[in-house]
Amino acid sequence: AQKVTQAQTEISVVEKEDVTLDCVYETRDTTYYLFWYKQPPSGELVFLIRRNSFDEQNEISGRYSWNFQKSTSSFNFTITASQVVDSAVYFCALSEAPRQNFVFGPGTRLSVLP
């Protein structure tokens, strides 16, 4: 069965600190996709990244970076030099064939304090 775990329910950091959000997933499929979404108070999901199961390269996009390790079934997300605008709930999600619906983790609420 598919499952996504985000062990950190809430994280609070001070601006400019680095922060890592953990994501661990379970799947029996060899082909799957992992995602990270940001959900600000407005509720709309903001797409951050999609990574397929065959691509374990880490990715960096500005202050954001992702570490995908199949050996530990983890797909962690790091924000470098956090800013107040990064405050939101972050969801890790898994999608696999054939239905391709998303299974979301419980989310991590990040608060960045000035």
Added chain:
Amino acid sequence: GAVVSQHPSRVICKSGTSVKIECRSLDFQATTMFWYRQFPKQSLMLMATSNEGSKATYEQGVEKDKFLINHASLTLSTLTVTSAHPEDSSFYICSARHTGYEQYFGPGTRLTVT
């Protein structure tokens, strides 16, 4: 990227009435759309999978007679909450599958039942 819209963005209705939520893919055709529900401070949970021209597939625990889904065209799926009750108050988000594993989320509809 592709755009998915939802209408209305917010709706307040009285207990016992029905409310319809529309999900449209604006610039692509979507044979499959998904409906998710998010209660306050919780994660998104899949309610049903909507396939164009066929009956929706509901997740366990979701009442198909209460949450009517119609996917009459390749760009429109509707979710009707019948005989709404306060416990149906939630944030409803749809997603539309584009190609392969590409999916796009709508901005969500916040339903409040008084």
